[in-house]
Amino acid sequence: MTKMAVIGKRVPRVDAREKVTGEAMYAADIKLPRMLVGKIMRSKYPHARIVKIDISAAVNLPGVKAVVTAKDLPPNLRYGHFLKDQTSLAVDKVRYIGEPIAAVAAVDEVTADKAVGLIYVEYEELPAVFDPEEAMQLDAPIIHESLASYVGTWDMIKKGNVFAHVKLKRGDVEKGFREADFVFEDKFTTQMIHPCYLEPHAAIAKVDHSGKITIWTSTQGVFSTRSLLAQILAIPFSKIRVIAPKIGGGFGGKASDVLLEPACVLLSQKAGRPVKIVMTREDEFIASNPRHPCIIEIKTGCMKDGILIARQVKLIYDSGAYTSAGPLTTCHGVYIAAGPYRIPNVKIDGYGVYTNKISCGAVRGFGTTQSFFAIESHMNIIAEKLEIDPLELRMKNGFESGDLSPTGQIMNNVGLKETLRLAAQHGNWGEKLGGKNRGRGIACSQFHTGGRASCAFVKINEDGTIGLLSGALDLGQGSDTLLCQIVAEELGVPLEDIVLPTADTDITPYDFFTLADRTTYTAGNAVRLAALDAKQQLFELAAKILEVKVDDLGLKNRMVFVKGKPKKMIPLKSLSMAAHYYKGGPIMGKGTVFPEDEPYEKQTIEGGIQVSLHAPNYIAQVAEVEVDDRTGEIKILKITAAQDVGFPINPLSLEGQMEGGIVMGIGYALTEEYSVEVGKVINPSFHEYKIPDVWTVPKIKTLFVTEKAKEGPYGAKGSGNPPIVPVAPAIANAIYNAIGVRIKDLPITADKIIKALKEKNKR
Amino acid sequence: MKKRIKFKVNGSIVEVEVEPQRTLLYVIRNELELTGTKEGCGLGDCGSCTVLIDGRAVNSCLVLAVDANGKEIVTIEGLAKGTELHPLQKAFIEHGAIQCGFCTPGMILSAKALLDENHHPSEDEIKTAIAGNLCRCTGYTKIVKAIKAVAKREEE
Numbered sequence: 001m002t003k004m005a006v007i008g009k010r011v012p013r014v015d016a017r018e019k020v021t022g023e024a025m026y027a028a029d030i031k032l033p034r035m036l037v038g039k040i041m042r043s044k045y046p047h048a049r050i051v052k053i054d055i056s057a058a059v060n061l062p063g064v065k066a067v068v069t070a071k072d073l074p075p076n077l078r079y080g081h082f083l084k085d086q087t088s089l090a091v092d093k094v095r096y097i098g099e100p101i102a103a104v105a106a107v108d109e110v111t112a113d114k115a116v117g118l119i120y121v122e123y124e125e126l127p128a129v130f131d132p133e134e135a136m137q138l139d140a141p142i143i144h145e146s147l148a149s150y151v152g153t154w155d156m157i158k159k160g161n162v163f164a165h166v167k168l169k170r171g172d173v174e175k176g177f178r179e180a181d182f183v184f185e186d187k188f189t190t191q192m193i194h195p196c197y198l199e200p201h202a203a204i205a206k207v208d209h210s211g212k213i214t215i216w217t218s219t220q221g222v223f224s225t226r227s228l229l230a231q232i233l234a235i236p237f238s239k240i241r242v243i244a245p246k247i248g249g250g251f252g253g254k255a256s257d258v259l260l261e262p263a264c265v266l267l268s269q270k271a272g273r274p275v276k277i278v279m280t281r282e283d284e285f286i287a288s289n290p291r292h293p294c295i296i297e298i299k300t301g302c303m304k305d306g307i308l309i310a311r312q313v314k315l316i317y318d319s320g321a322y323t324s325a326g327p328l329t330t331c332h333g334v335y336i337a338a339g340p341y342r343i344p345n346v347k348i349d350g351y352g353v354y355t356n357k358i359s360c361g362a363v364r365g366f367g368t369t370q371s372f373f374a375i376e377s378h379m380n381i382i383a384e385k386l387e388i389d390p391l392e393l394r395m396k397n398g399f400e401s402g403d404l405s406p407t408g409q410i411m412n413n414v415g416l417k418e419t420l421r422l423a424a425q426h427g428n429w430g431e432k433l434g435g436k437n438r439g440r441g442i443a444c445s446q447f448h449t450g451g452r453a454s455c456a457f458v459k460i461n462e463d464g465t466i467g468l469l470s471g472a473l474d475l476g477q478g479s480d481t482l483l484c485q486i487v488a489e490e491l492g493v494p495l496e497d498i499v500l501p502t503a504d505t506d507i508t509p510y511d512f513f514t515l516a517d518r519t520t521y522t523a524g525n526a527v528r529l530a531a532l533d534a535k536q537q538l539f540e541l542a543a544k545i546l547e548v549k550v551d552d553l554g555l556k557n558r559m560v561f562v563k564g565k566p567k568k569m570i571p572l573k574s575l576s577m578a579a580h581y582y583k584g585g586p587i588m589g590k591g592t593v594f595p596e597d598e599p600y601e602k603q604t605i606e607g608g609i610q611v612s613l614h615a616p617n618y619i620a621q622v623a624e625v626e627v628d629d630r631t632g633e634i635k636i637l638k639i640t641a642a643q644d645v646g647f648p649i650n651p652l653s654l655e656g657q658m659e660g661g662i663v664m665g666i667g668y669a670l671t672e673e674y675s676v677e678v679g680k681v682i683n684p685s686f687h688e689y690k691i692p693d694v695w696t697v698p699k700i701k702t703l704f705v706t707e708k709a710k711e712g713p714y715g716a717k718g719s720g721n722p723p724i725v726p727v728a729p730a731i732a733n734a735i736y737n738a739i740g741v742r743i744k745d746l747p748i749t750a751d752k753i754i755k756a757l758k759e760k761n762k763r
Numbered sequence: 764m765k766k767r768i769k770f771k772v773n774g775s776i777v778e779v780e781v782e783p784q785r786t787l788l789y790v791i792r793n794e795l796e797l798t799g800t801k802e803g804c805g806l807g808d809c810g811s812c813t814v815l816i817d818g819r820a821v822n823s824c825l826v827l828a829v830d831a832n833g834k835e836i837v838t839i840e841g842l843a844k845g846t847e848l849h850p851l852q853k854a855f856i857e858h859g860a861i862q863c864g865f866c867t868p869g870m871i872l873s874a875k876a877l878l879d880e881n882h883h884p885s886e887d888e889i890k891t892a893i894a895g896n897l898c899r900c901t902g903y904t905k906i907v908k909a910i911k912a913v914a915k916r917e918e919e
Contacts, residue, residue: 012856019864020852020871022799022839029798196899198803198811198865248801248865249899281804476863476900652859659902660862686808686897694890694903 005556006488006495007714010652014481014495015246015474024246027202027218028278035204036065036105038267038277039112040260041119042287043094043101046356046679047128047141050092050101050121057118058104063111066270067119068263069102074234081228081256082327083152083163085144086359088232088262094123095143095321096358097679098286103263105275128356130679132318133295135161135355143321143354156327157607163319164327164352166334166608170406176310176345180301184382188374190728190746192293192318192674193667195363196691197475199248200284205264206274213265214241218248220255221513222503223471228258233265241506250475251664255515256289256324256361285684289324289361290674292317294333294370298378301345306388308397310345313337315371317352318360325362326352331608332367338406339375340416340446340618341397346406350608356679362515364661365725368447369668373746376443376729380736390442390733391424394620398444401707407611408601413717415644415707419620420444422703427622427640437627438637441733443726444620448613449709449718450518454526455509455592458487458534462580464558464573465497468530471511472523473503477720478653479519483527485649486713490531491538492556493572509592517718520649521615522593524713529591537587541579542570595711615709618644619722621662623730624698627739629757632750634735636666636696639727642703646717651704658702658723665727667692673747768832772797773841781828788812788823790831791838799839799868803897810896813869814838820876822895839868842875850913851875858909862900870896874910882917889914 018024055067070089078084090101102119106112127141134140140161144150147158157165177183203217213235219225222242229240242261247254260277267275279288294317301310315333319326334350363369383390399405401414424430424442433440459467468487474480484498503511511523539550542560546553546568554563561569579587597612605611624637639662648654671690675683683689708715728746736742741756765780772795779794791800791814800823803811807825814823815837842849851871854860861867870893877884877892884892889910898906 010859012859013861015864016856016861017848019861019867020839020848020855021843022797022868024864025798026801026865028802029792031796197863198809198897198899199801199863200803247863249863251899278802281806281809476865478862656859656862656901656905659904660900661902663902663904664899685806686804687806691897691899692903693895693897694893694907697903697907700902700904 004489006485007649011481011485011495011650013478014484014500026199026246026248027204027216030204030216030245032204032206032274035274035276036107036271037109037112038103038105038264038275039116040100040263040277041102041116043090043097043099045094045123045125046097047126047143048094048123049126050090050094051124052122053102054120055102058115061111061115061118063107064104064115065107065273066105066267067102067115068266068270072266072270073232077232077234078150079228079231080323081325083150083156083323085150086322088258096356098358099321100263103267105267105271128679130355130357130676132316132353132355135353136351143356154609161354162351163323163354164330164607166330166350167606168334168346168348168406168604170604171345173310173312173345173347177301180309181304182385183299183301184378185299186378186381186744188296188377188744190294190370190373192290192360193672194285194290194689195251195253197249197251197253200279200281201254201259201288202276202278203260203264204274204276205261205268207265207268212239214243215261215265216243216245217261218254219244220250220473220475220515222505223510224513225258225261226505229261229265232262241504243504244473244502247473247475251364252362252366252515253289255513259288281686282684285689286358286681289359291363292319292326292329292360292370294318296371296374298374300378300382302382304386306386306393306396308341308343311338311343312347315350317350318355319352320355320357320359322359323352324359325366326360328610329362329367331610333371334608335407335611335613336368336446337371337375340399340444342399342403357676358681364664365447365721368445369725369728372445372725373728376726377732377744380733381742391420391429394420394444407604409598409612411616413707413709414616414618415705416444416618418705418707419618419642419644422642422705423620423622423640426701426703429622433624435626437629437738439625439734439736439738441623441730441737442620443730443733444618445722445725447517447617447721447725449521449615449617450516451522451595451614452512452518453594454511454522456523456526456530457509458530458589460534460538460576460587462576464571464576466491466493468498468500468527469508470500470523470527471503471508472519473514475514477657478650479514479523481653482520482524482649486524486527487531490528490535493558517617517721520716521712521718522595524716526591526593528713529593530589533591534587534589537589538575541584542575545570545578615646615712615717617717617719617722619726621726621730623734625731625734625738627735627753629739632753634670634748634753636698636731638699640701641723642705643719643722644705644707644717645719646709646712647706647715648704649714649716654704654719655702657720659700661723662700662727663692663697665724666696668724668746669728669731670747766829768829770831770833771835773837783829785828786824787826787828787831790828791823797838797840801865801868803865810869810873811866813872813896815872815876818876818879820873839872842871850916854909854913858905858912860901860905860909866896866898870898870906878914878917882914884914886911
């Protein structure tokens with residue numbers, strides 16, 4: 001590859017200046033003339049029939065301008081990303097504490113709060129079920145009586161409270177277990193956690209006289225928000241304009257649902273004034289989309305030398321009251337529940353199950369943080385019994401390029417073993433770790449790069465500066481900078497020449513979503529194609545003016561030049577001026593992308609979708625911990641992480657993704673957990689629900705493996721999800737190494753350590 | 764009944780009439796329209812609303828506006844001099860200490876309060892200063908580096 005000017009460089013964020021000065025506008029910062037304050041009234045019961053809703057007292061309160069309930073929604077319409085099982089305000093029944101029932105808009109917050117308190121709802125309580133295994137029993141209360149008739153994106157296998165049973169089968173797992181020298185069986189559980197982006201959800205809706213709706217909202221996808229709103233309100237896309245202001249973090253939590261937008265629109269329509277709704281932190285904890293808790297039963301057959309020959313996994317994802325991202329989360333978990341290992345006989349069953357709790361969504365590493373805690377803990381249990389080094393066991397069985405996944409996909413550009421080697425080397429694997437009760441643990445994982453459609457336009461302004469239009473969103477992960485780097489590289493201009501307006505459904509071209517590690521890969525490719533298209537048009541025009549062939553031309557430092565003739569050149573500015581005022585017309589490049597599915601064996605999957613995994617990405621981590629055996633306190637000393645990023649377009653931002661993901665993973669491993677009692681979240685604040693603060697952070701070493709993705713821009717793979725995935729098992733394995741106790745239930749708290757140590761000492 | 768208060772905000776004298784139950788955060792964001800100060804929890808847990816009151820970093824969601832009467836307040840908007848950024852702002856940019864940016868104003872102000880008082884903070888002192896500022900994106904590593912870099916520059 002020729003030497004690159006901007007790609008691969010540690011470029012600071014393009015939006016950094018507005019963020020350090022406080023100028024960056026997030027949804028809650030927007031103020032419109034005559035704007036009202038909106039509030040949502042929520043269910044107090046986990047499962048109840050709504051007998052009556054009386055809004056009259058709220059409507060008559062001075063200062064209240066609108067009150068809406070499900071009666072204001074088009075009748076008999078349910079929505080959902082994957083299964084249409086939800087209404088944005090409760091109809092007939094509530095299914096979790098916190099479910100929206102009504103909404104009010106008033107002149108100020110105090111009046112709005114008061115009005116919420118005046119809405120009277122008569123409930124008839126129904127038996128509720130909170131445990132997913134109980135919910136799967138035949139005699140469990142049914143949460144969705146009409147599940148069978150719900151419309152899904154694909155044909156899901158449904159029964160009782162199970163909305164999706166996803167099956168994966170390869171080879172003959174029973175035969176494998178019979179032939180194995182050893183069979184291991186373990187059960188693990190993982191907890192419900194919240195993504196805890198610092199910016200709470202906020203939305204503002206404005207409806208004009210023609211009925212046109214404009215919404216500013218904290219979302220991970222303006223187009224998906226528009227699409228869900230069109231479903232919910234039964235209006236055409238052209239009547240809805242969704243604009244994303246700055247987004248204060250998402251981690252999947254701003255992708256799973258439209259939590260505020262429908263009510264905000266209904267209120268604005270009714271009041272004839274703009275309405276803003278901002279969630280409190282408590283609202284976030286009780287009514288946005290946390291990570292699915294999961295029960296994982298894993299059984300593995302292997303030979304004496306450590307070669308794995310059979311694996312069976314049962315995953316139960318507790319999705320809460322509605323499916324949200326549950327069906328796809330279940331699929332994700334299933335497709336990689338065998339781990340990144342060559343295993344000829346595999347049987348996986350994943351169940352997405354309704355319970356009367358908050359609906360769970362897609363959170364960073366979705367579906368896989370759960371299964372990899374089990375897989376990678378289990379691998380160490382096997383290694384110990386076989387007296388094989390845990391690293392060696394992974395190297396013996398790990399994927400290499402050309403291996404088949406359990407779904408029969410040929411795995412390409414696999415950097416797994418290099419990540420293991422590098423993490424082990426820099427993490428001092430195999431060396432003695434001094435100090436009392438200290439231990440090291442290793443774990444690895446596989447995620448993949450999201451596909452689906454992205455497109456982009458590159459406009460060359462009259463003066464040769466550039467407008468980049470993309471519907472992709474920067475939630476904080478740094479994609480705007482990456483996209484600008486790509487344009488700067490391809491068009492030979494400095495970053496400051498590029499303007500990238502925010503995603504706006506009326507202006508920017510389509511982008512499926514910012515999630516699942518897809519933006520660098522798909523939006524990046526679309527932007528690159530758009531830049532190359534613009535470049536071709538520039539060269540065609542320059543070739544005419546300079547009287548040379550297109551192939552003779554190059555572009556750098558804002559100049560189109562003739563290769564080998566250093567003096568023969570034309571400034572980009574002059575060229576674009578010519579295009580605008582003299583010849584050819586303004587230049588606009590277009591790029592549109594839909595990554596093709598990698599082939600796989602269809603018969604391996606039943607009841608699932610999106611089986612084909614684009615550009616799988618790998619990460620290995622070595623954790624060093626110290627455990628206080630009197631208090632059970634766990635201190636993480638160091639995490640060494642090596643990630644297969646394909647190609648680092650911006651090493652500075654990639655390090656940030658890895659460091660952030662690792663620290664989030666430490667929270668998942670040690671401190672974060674919803675406490676839910678009889679369906680009620682009892683710790684809905686940051687002082688009761690502990691996310692890592694600066695003192696939690698260990699020494700972190702980040703390393704890149706560059707096994708280039710053949711389709712990725714410059715070889716890049718997605719990179720935001722992987723860092724969180726192996727943290728918890730690496731820590732669990734390190735704790736075992738330190739004090740000889742194996743914790744199989746996340747989070748690993750001091751109490752669990754003390755209890756396990758007592759049991760160990762009894763033996 | 765509304766009370767009239769007078770304080771200095773980012774160098775200018777400001778007079779506003781506020782309801783006694785209003786927080787300083789509310790007044791800063793809604794009356795003064797300085798929206799760089801963020802609300803992440805409203806309970807003093809996350810530090811997104813950090814401002815300086817007489818040089819001390821405080822959670823403005825926990826301060827009643829009336830209690831700020833006569834005080835000197837600095838918000839994130841008050842740091843840059845014209846287009847010249849404060850050294851902490853520059854360091855946050857250069858070191859990649861920003862991702863979503865929601866915690867950034869509070870984080871920078873907590874760091875400023877520290878560095879104004881202690882030109883040579885240790886790493887532990889830096890951590891103590893920002894322990895009340897939560898960040899979910901960066902993993903804090905680059906934030907600590909950025910603050911250290913400014914402290915080091917001040918040393919030179």
